[in-house]
Amino acid sequence: MRISNVFRFIIVLLVIGGLIAAAVFLLFPRGKTGGDQPRTQGPEATPTATPGLPESLRPRADESAKPSNFGFNTDVMVDGSVVSRYERTEKISFPGADAYTALEGVATFRGNNYRTTSSYGTADVSEGKLTKVWEKTNASLKGDAGVWTGVGWTGQPLIIRWPDQTRSIMNLYPEKKRKTGLVEVIYPTLDGHIYFFDLEDGSKTRDAINLGVPFKGTASVDPRGYPLLYVGQGDTVRGGAMKYRIISLIDQTVLFEMNGKDPFSYRRWTAFDSSALVDAASDTLVEPGENGVLYTIKLNTSFDPEAGTISVDPDEPVKYRYKADGLADNSGSRWWGTENSMAGWRNYGFFTDNGGYMQCVDLNTMEPVWVQDVIDDSDSTIALEESLSDQTVYLYTATQVDKQPNAQTDGHAYIRKVDGMTGRIVWEKKYPCTYNSHVAGGVLSSPVLGREGSDIEGVVIYNIAKEKGGGSLLVALDKQTGEEKWTLRIRNYCWPSPLAVYDEQGKSYIAQCDSRGRMLLIAGATGEVLDTISIQDETTIEASPAAFGDMIVIGTRGQRIVGVRIG
Template sequence: MIKVLKLTVIYGIVFLLGYLGTGITLYYLKPGVKMLPEFVENILDGGETWKVQYPETGDLTMFDQQVLNPEAHNPEEEILFTDDYNSKNGIFCFRGNAQRNAPARGLLKGKPTKIRLDWEFTTGYDGRTTEYGSWGGGSGWTGQPLVVKWPEKTALRLFGMDAKFAKQRNFREVIVGSLCGDIYFIDWKSGQATRPPVSIDNPIKGTVSVDPRMNGLLYVGQGIKNGDRFGAYVFNMFTGKEIFFRSGLDPKARRNWGAFDSNSLIDAKSGYWFHPAENGQIYKTNVSDNREIPQAAIFNYRISKHPDLGIESSFGAWNNLGWFGDNGGNVFCLNLMTMQPVWYLDNFDDTDASMVIDLQEDGHPFLYTGNEVDKQGENGKAYIRKIDGLNGKEIWNVSRKSTNTKVGGRVNSGGVLASVLPGKKKANRLVYGIFSRVNGSMAGEFVAIDKLTGKEKFSIPMDFYSWASPIDLYDQAGNCYVFFTDVYGTIYLIDGVSGKIIYKEKTDCVWESSPVAWGNRIVVGSRGRKIVSFVIE
């Protein structure tokens, strides 16, 4: 009996060593093969949150897909979008990082009690009439400003930079695209122009992107055709010149519309630039320097159930995974290395709200998004949804009845167009969202939802609807405050945990654009001709 027991133990140890040895070998040589327990893999990768992901693939039979120009990318080269995105030096993209969940920097000085207007910057005005009306100036949806804290040596290299700004202590520059077609550069503190604007001579509705490598590259998407060109642009800010143009009217695309409202992201390590388009394609381009940009590998797809193509929402990314939503209501996860889909989800209707990624304590990614009321007709339901980012399964949803009718001769969609905002610090159990045109009205509703249970903690009736995304602000004690706006000029500041309104004021602006903040200063654009800065006191 003792002999049998000894042999059993010996063979068990041999099997375990062989199993672990084989598993460890495959872990390094073929990382896509998973045979080790998760806790062993966590030990091998050091417990790091940031690593290449190989989630189980879902049912993808609904996709008719191809990768055009596959030779233009290396599908084995690592893509790792972390939560940093050079955050110490500013806000380089829509919502502040690749997970689209960090629209502010710094801390508030003390408990806020009121908001005052500090400066206004006047943009140009484009009165030309397009097929879709006249766009004027200022900024629209999403129209978020960027804020970059340039090192002095880099700032002095920027074309046309006024040295008095570059040499000031803690110089920060606001960069914002306008509906008049110009991209403006503004001093964060004073609201004065720091250097001459650059222009695409066509309306810019979305948010521009600055390369987080701080190599001088500026990426701009066109919103409406008002000239010969229709597409995406790259500027070299050291020379002040356009160095690249990509036409959105691609003959291989499955939709003949050339806009690029979606905000692009750049992986700083590999240099890959990802830009979704409203022609239904996703472009992956290796931008290794600021002189020459090669052709892109292109994800080209169609889904028969919801064939309306076009990506206007900004995609979220975490490690090598990207999450996308389109005009048909298709939401899917894409492996950004291989450019192959991982899972698919029906989001009921047009998806313009950005894909927001929130990591739980164990590092598991969850996706927050919402849908418009558009394809449903004049009346329908809008949902804010929490989704497991690795498999596409819904965790919970919160809904409102919303309307979609014409305003001023144009279709005005209700539902969720503002990005969902995950709370942090003392508000880390909450997530915030805005429903537009609720219950047959022109009003909006701000809601706070428990992240884990999906139960509503509080809601705030808004005077009018809002497409602009809210931002979260924190003091040194970790208390959360949320700032948001509505389309007819009201600004709101609330306690993020209790929902108490701290400050509310009607202004003379039309707010569609999403704000940003650093410390006590907020910058936001409005329709018309204004970029505005508020200070929280």
């Protein structure tokens, strides 16, 4: 009798187990698990931040990095008037790099607010080869500084896979609007156009925007997934103004323009080469100008994906300017102006300028926290990383050869690791380089920071143009010590930033373009050259490439835009 009861109990358990299995099968058909369900579409699909440093952590200036050491005197303008004190009502607080954007792809220069990557996803690499897949032609434009051709520095393309709903409301060609999983290349260039290509084959996704002004730097797409493009102008045309623009990617209308000719500025040059950051939480644009002014703009964005409409109604910019030792607006002096792209950590912005000053600015008070003198013009964008073990953020920065006292004959490019909490220089490497007033030597690229879990974890990679008067030196440094892990001499000088692409196992491949139209594929762990192809024979490449999966996109000064597959 007792055995019979046990038997019945077992039968009941088996029946219940079968019902549970059937329910799981119905919920997740054909072997799908919860993690395999279709991803949420639209800008609400924001990523989750990786746990980071304590919220209580605040930068404080080291003795070597006090702003007063360098004669810093700053002003803040609010609603058109200089104020003695400022406190932002809606606080800026950038997330970690992995949570910066809701989009799939490369949405700004070096991918995120830490400026650490210009590739998205992984590549299936079996042979370590590069193959040209498609090639498109752009044109030239006469600006007031001369004729601008093709794609210039920094010139990184943006590569975005739009959510289905967003794609459906944009003015794409009908066949592209219907294409599931479309990945779009967005490329502002020196010929005054903003081009739109299908990453797969280079075909147009929509008409180009012709604004008739040269775009030299790198644009940004709104990280919230909103169809907005932020782009700065690189030169004047027929004496006109240089402007910063916000463009709707629904219908390509210009929603906002800001003139770089600003009475608040101490410098006459008014271009915008920096790739902007947008703080999603406060709806605020942050953009340093070459006029030496740091702009923060509350956008008051309204996006209705159901109605297919988007608008901005920007407040008056809150502006920051500074005076410092040696800065002046003449050819023999250190200059104001930022050409690199600001790195953002929480409410702090980190950038360097043409005069060789590196700054940490509290974006909620618009006051400098610390300043470091990096000696020379620094167009290289800072790369930022958090260190949980050291309870700090580290910054990697480098200079060119331009304003050093002996720069007219020679000089050194400096690569430094800086403690972002204090401004203290952790280590410094210097490399002899040649000065040229037309083609700068030193570091104009931005670094690769080896991805965690990859074969270049713990490594920072820079290229140094005109090192020892020759071509370029690609150098991999130990992030802890600054010691060289490997070096590679390239016979032609290189302005473009190195691009790191990874496979699923974390093996790294570095794509490096040079001034003779070549792209080299290099093993990230060893510096071995695996392959070399001609993007365009004997043509300068100044722009930096970007990648999505196994596809790389790069533009040249020779009026070509090329898609390359790594495999």
